[in-house]
Amino acid sequence: MTSPETPEPAARPALSVVIPLFDEVDNVAPLLARAHQGLADYGGDWELICVDDGSRDGTGARLMQEATRSGPHVRVIRLRRNFGQTAAMQAGFEAARGVLIATLDGDLQNDPADIPRLVEELLARDLDLLQGWRRHRQDALVLRKVPSRIANALIGRVTGVALHDYGCSLKVYRAEVVRELTLLGEMHRFIPVWMAGVTAPSRIGETEVSHQARRFGTSKYGISRTFRVILDLLSAFFFLRFGSRPGHFFGSIGIVFGTIGGAMMAWLLVVKFGQGENIGQRPLLFISILFLVTAVQFLTTGVLAELMIRTFYASSDLGHHRIRSQTDPAAAGWKTHP
Known part of the structure; x- marks a missing residue:
């Protein structure tokens, strides 16, 4: 007691x-x-x-x-x-x-x-x-x-x-x-x-x-x-x-594949026009094409994912931020100039 x-x-x-x-x-x-x-x-x-x-x-x-x-x-x-x-x-x-x-x-x-x-x-x-x-x-x-x-x-x-x-x-x-x-x-x-x-x-x-x-x-x-x-x-x-920016995830992978595929394709162009060699049967040509196609797929997937997540947030009451607490708006005033 x-x-x-x-x-x-x-x-x-x-x-x-x-x-x-x-x-x-x-x-x-x-x-x-x-x-x-x-x-x-x-x-x-x-x-x-x-x-x-x-x-x-x-x-x-x-x-x-x-x-x-x-x-x-x-x-x-x-x-x-x-x-x-x-x-x-x-x-x-x-x-x-x-x-x-x-x-x-x-x-x-x-x-x-x-x-x-x-x-x-x-x-x-x-x-x-x-x-x-x-x-x-x-x-x-x-x-x-x-x-x-x-x-x-x-x-x-x-x-x-x-x-x-x-x-x-x-x-x-x-x-x-x-x-x-x-x-x-x-x-x-x-x-x-x-x-x-x-x-x-x-x-x-x-x-x-x-x-x-x-x-x-x-x-x-x-x-x-x-x-x-x-x-x-x-x-x-x-x-x-x-979760709120899936385009960054898929886009980053696409950029990596695109950079590697572009570098390989640039090298093949140097070989063809600089040295006059035939590149039509080179495995590197097919690999570079595969990398570039993969890059396009990842980039477009990122764009579609961004559209889906923005549509989701726009159609729901969820947002990217969470408010822990705030002062009462009804009791708040405005600062006025003299």
Whole structure:
């Protein structure tokens, strides 16, 4: 109990915790119990949004039972079939009512008790996204740790958003920022990268979180995930760097091919008219023609891509910039000359 001189602690922002699950029937009850235990002392309103991603083992039915037992603050979303973790997270984001959104996996390897600390750190550091870092990861070395470390290093080097653990699902977001994203495909792997497209990378941070070994069920990830990560990384790199100016990407490649093809063609002209040699059967002639045709194709592709992206922005309410905050226009005045 606080004295009259001691102010009451400020209420924490409303928090929505989104948990995607797929075939995790044995983890449902202990997961919700640990979530309630970890969030019991959170100083604000909170809700749990459990998204059943088309499970086939009874996970959805078990979630409904536990939600009825827990109360209306536990909400269950059941997808019609297995759409993947990205779609499940997008469904959770769309349903979330909190000012802040936290996410974690449904396999009990993330600890919900870390969430209040992450919220406090996100607010104290004034971030838009705080990413968890499983520094002491409890997974098999060959199948999970090594590919993950390679992928994290590659992602940081290519995108410029350097984090130790992109794969950790334990994150806290500002809802107004993460809702500017539309998650498609398997974009959940690179949410910090996509976030860097709508907010400054300096407002994306990371902090250490605990990690436990899986007790029930089986992992949905394997060594084959590494190859999909590489393909997704190429897409993320393109959209992050050239999403609003694709003509620069395709045009640069076209200029390179055109320069090389033009140089080869110029050399052949010197050989033909300067030395009088026959160039009709030279392989270099066909190679230079191929390079020039390729250059034209890339340049025209860049022009068409620019037309498409400008049409897209003109027909939507999206823009190239995002406003973090601004003063109230209604309260603003005009400077007048004396």
